[in-house]
Amino acid sequence: xxxxxxxxxxxxxxxxxxxxxxxxxxxxxxxxxxxxxxxxxxxxxxxxxxxxxxxxxxxxxxxxxxxxxxxxxxxxxxxxxxxxxxxxxxxxxxxxxxxxxxxxxxxxxxxxxxxxxxxxxxxxxxxxxxxxxxxxxxxxxxxxxxxxxxxxxxxxxxxxxxxxxxxxxxxxxxxxxxxxxxxxxxxxxxxxxxxxxxxxxxxxxxxxxxxxxxxxxxxxxxxxxxxxxxxxxxxxxxxxxxxxxxxxxxxxxxxxxxxxx
Amino acid sequence: xxxxxxxxxxxxxxxxxxxxxxxxxxxxxxxxxxxxxxxxxxxxxxxxxxxxxxxxxxxxxxxxxxxxxxxxxxxxxxxxxxxxxxxxxxxxxxxxxxxxxxxxxxxxxxxxxxxxxxxxxxxxxxxxxxxxxxxxxxxxxxxxxxxxxxxxxxxxxxxxxxxxxxxxxxxxxxxxxxxxxxxxxxxxxxxxxxxxxxxxxxxxxxxxxxxxxxxxxxxxxxxxxxxxxxxxxxxxxxxxxxxxxxxxxxxxxxxxxxxxxxxxxxxxxxxxxxxxxxxxxxxxxxxxxxxxxxxxxxxxxxxxxxxxxxxxxxxxxxxxxxxxxxxxxxxxxxxxxxxxxxxxxxxxxxxxxxxxxxxxxxxxxxxxxxxxxxxxxxxxxxxxxxxxxxxxxxxxxxxxxxxxxxxxxxxxxxxxxxxxxxxxxxxxxxxxxxxxxxxxxxxxxxxxxxxxxxxxxxxxxxx
Ligand code: SF4
Numbered sequence: 079x080x081x082x083x084x085x086x087x088x089x090x091x092x093x094x095x096x097x098x099x100x101x102x103x104x105x106x107x108x109x110x111x112x113x114x115x116x117x118x119x120x121x122x123x124x125x126x127x128x129x130x131x132x133x134x135x136x137x138x139x140x141x142x143x144x145x146x147x148x149x150x151x152x153x154x155x156x157x158x159x160x161x162x163x164x165x166x167x168x169x170x171x172x173x174x175x176x177x178x179x180x181x182x183x184x185x186x187x188x189x190x191x192x193x194x195x196x197x198x199x200x201x202x203x204x205x206x207x208x209x210x211x212x213x214x215x216x217x218x219x220x221x222x223x224x225x226x227x228x229x230x231x232x233x234x235x236x237x238x239x240x241x242x243x244x245x246x247x248x249x250x251x252x253x254x255x256x257x258x259x260x261x262x263x264x265x266x267x268x269x270x271x272x273x274x275x276x277x278x279x280x281x282x283x284x285x286x287x288x289x290x291x292x293x294x295x296x297x298x299x300x301x302x303x304x305x306x307x308x309x310x311x312x313x314x315x316x317x318x319x320x321x322x323x324x325x326x327x328x329x330x331x332x333x334x335x336x337x338x339x
Numbered sequence: 340x341x342x343x344x345x346x347x348x349x350x351x352x353x354x355x356x357x358x359x360x361x362x363x364x365x366x367x368x369x370x371x372x373x374x375x376x377x378x379x380x381x382x383x384x385x386x387x388x389x390x391x392x393x394x395x396x397x398x399x400x401x402x403x404x405x406x407x408x409x410x411x412x413x414x415x416x417x418x419x420x421x422x423x424x425x426x427x428x429x430x431x432x433x434x435x436x437x438x439x440x441x442x443x444x445x446x447x448x449x450x451x452x453x454x455x456x457x458x459x460x461x462x463x464x465x466x467x468x469x470x471x472x473x474x475x476x477x478x479x480x481x482x483x484x485x486x487x488x489x490x491x492x493x494x495x496x497x498x499x500x501x502x503x504x505x506x507x508x509x510x511x512x513x514x515x516x517x518x519x520x521x522x523x524x525x526x527x528x529x530x531x532x533x534x535x536x537x538x539x540x541x542x543x544x545x546x547x548x549x550x551x552x553x554x555x556x557x558x559x560x561x562x563x564x565x566x567x568x569x570x571x572x573x574x575x576x577x578x579x580x581x582x583x584x585x586x587x588x589x590x591x592x593x594x595x596x597x598x599x600x601x602x603x604x605x606x607x608x609x610x611x612x613x614x615x616x617x618x619x620x621x622x623x624x625x626x627x628x629x630x631x632x633x634x635x636x637x638x639x640x641x642x643x644x645x646x647x648x649x650x651x652x653x654x655x656x657x658x659x660x661x662x663x664x665x666x667x668x669x670x671x672x673x674x675x676x677x678x679x680x681x682x683x684x685x686x687x688x689x690x691x692x693x694x695x696x697x698x699x700x701x702x703x704x705x706x707x708x709x710x711x712x713x714x715x716x717x718x719x720x721x722x723x724x725x726x727x728x729x730x731x732x733x734x735x736x737x738x739x740x741x742x743x744x745x746x747x748x749x750x751x752x753x754x755x756x757x758x759x760x761x762x763x764x765x766x767x768x769x770x771x772x773x774x775x776x777x778x779x780x781x782x783x784x785x786x787x788x789x790x791x792x793x794x795x796x797x798x799x800x801x802x
Binding site (some may be wrong): 206207208209210211212213233235251254255258295298299301302303305306307308309310311312313315316317318319320321323324325333334335 | 397
């Protein structure tokens with residue numbers, strides 16, 4: 079048995095799964111840099127290998143099913159410290175008994191995965207609700223002869239989700255904003271969702287020439303929203319517990335209405 | 340501009356938040372455990388300090404009202420801060436909020452400034468700017484003011500996803516008493532027009548089911564406009580909305596507890612609205628006294644929320660369970676029973692239909708048993724193909740056993756009370772719920788305090 083270390087990518091996890099079968103059974107799988115050396119096992123850094131990863135990828139799809147593939151990927155996006163081993167256990171079960179992987183919730187390997195997937199899905203939904211955009215000046219202000227508001231303006235949001243859900247919200251927002259460019263930046267992971275003309279991609283950090291500066295009336299709209307928010311509540315029925323239930327405090331930092339500067 | 344707009348927004352949001360006024364909607368009320376999503380546009384973006392979901396920008400276009408409806412804060416004789424939006428101002432505000440992901444759309448109603456047509460035209464202008472100049476494809480619910488001309492209603496329907504005309508009061512008598520400037524004809528004419536246009540454009544969908552001869556599950560068929568026509572900022576002019584008229588249908592709403600109507604007359608009106616106008620929903624709103632008036636309950640009266648809740652339950656029975664009002668109420672039974680839900684009330688009055696053998700009942704019969712809903716009814720039917728349903732199975736099928744047990748037989752066995760008579764069953768149910776065989780409510784639907792109840796118990800000789 080051996081502890082595998084990898085680079086944190088999805089392909090990396092799949093490569094480790096490959097080595098579990100063809101090199102040596104895994105005792106643990108961790109991202110390099112987060113690894114706590116153990117006395118029981120040796121460790122080995124696994125170089126991410128596209129060919130090995132895609133063999134595992136295809137095996138999951140063919141031998142189990144595409145639902146399992148989706149499950150594994152969503153679980154990979156979670157922030158659970160043991161997600162890699164949970165994925166491995168789930169796949170080991172699935173390769174042996176594809177039916178069980180899909181249906182047997184009483185098996186801990188399946189249950190663990192479903193829990194992770196549910197958490198990730200839940201936070202994705204929250205992001206659809208809670209992302210707050212600001213209008214910033216675009217970097218090409220010289221194209222400013224569009225009609226209202228379009229001139230060199232761009233939407234920009236900062237988020238800090240627990241799980242890595244950025245790419246899961248790309249379709250929703252690019253559908254919502256169609257051709258308008260927008261950026262959603264995950265501060266904790268230093269990555270960004272960048273959308274332009276209906277297409278989107280994930281980038282490391284921010285584009286170099288981007289320096290988010292709010293447009294002149296951005297603060298006005300934020301204040302208007304806060305005002306509306308304060309006035310729509312019925313004072314006789316204040317219920318902070320209910321409010322907190324739906325809007326957990328850890329998201330308040332990036333909610334315009336909850337975080338007053 | 341900011342300060343002026345800020346003030347307007349304060350005033351017009353304040354005016355819109357109470358249920359009793361032109362603003363009232365019901366559309367974004369907290370979902371009391373009913374099926375489906377109560378939020379008009381699906382996504383809640385925030386929750387106010389009162390714990391209510393904020394999904395739409397809900398404001399009045401103006402609160403400078405010419406009318407003097409007795410129950411309303413905005414009525415003419417009330418001394419109150421007043422404001423009106425400019426069409427472009429509100430359109431711009433909506434799109435800016437939408438872009439920032441604060442809201443899913445706009446819920447716009449209004450007081451009557453100058454005249455119904457004057458106000459409606461300004462609203463229409465605002466909505467058109469929003470759709471065509473700013474390319475807004477999110478959700479719009481517009482209230483129609485009674486007395487607006489048909490052409491404006493039609494135009495408004497072409498830019499809005501949902502239209503509603505408030506019926507306000509359950510009877511024309513109380514409409515005359517409380518909202519003298521609003522005439523029944525001015526309310527029913529637009530309702531009829533909207534229904535007819537929906538039929539013509541074949542856009543009439545969704546619940547009200549029992550009244551269309553449709554089958555139950557039609558709540559699943561609810562089509563939110565946001566789905567087929569995803570909220571998006573589209574280039575002006577290219578919006579794919581051509582020809583779609585209020586695709587999310589028509590709703591209305593009435594106030595409960597302002598006048599002295601019985602539940603029977605309220606629900607009869609609803610039933611007629613469902614039949615006649617194929618309404619998607621009728622919303623009920625417990626009267627919150629926010630104004631002083633000699634003909635209304637005084638300011639300290641608590642809103643009859645319990646009554647509102649029972650009425651919603653009865654409405655549910657009408658729309659999805661195949662009941663009609665005449666079965667539930669009538670004769671000396673003019674009001675719902677505050678202590679038990681309407682289905683239990685009905686079952687107790689018709690005890691000769693019970694107990695029903697679970698393993699032989701038809702789907703329709705199952706649906707009439709208290710504690711069984713459409714999901715559990717379907718499960719029972721599916722399961723008994725393989726083997727008989729036993730009493731122990733009921734819970735697993737989602738049946739509310741503490742209610743259903745009194746009304747069913749499982750394989751010929753009865754698991755309820757020894758004595759099969761209405762009072763005994765009612766008392767055991769009350770005892771389950773509140774530990775005492777005594778009503779929790781007084782005759783005005785107000786919840787009794789612990790002390791009052793004990794006193795009542797003492798005088799009735801129980802203790
Ligand atoms: S018409 Fe009546 S209900 Fe509507 S705002 Fe005016 S006074 Fe209020």
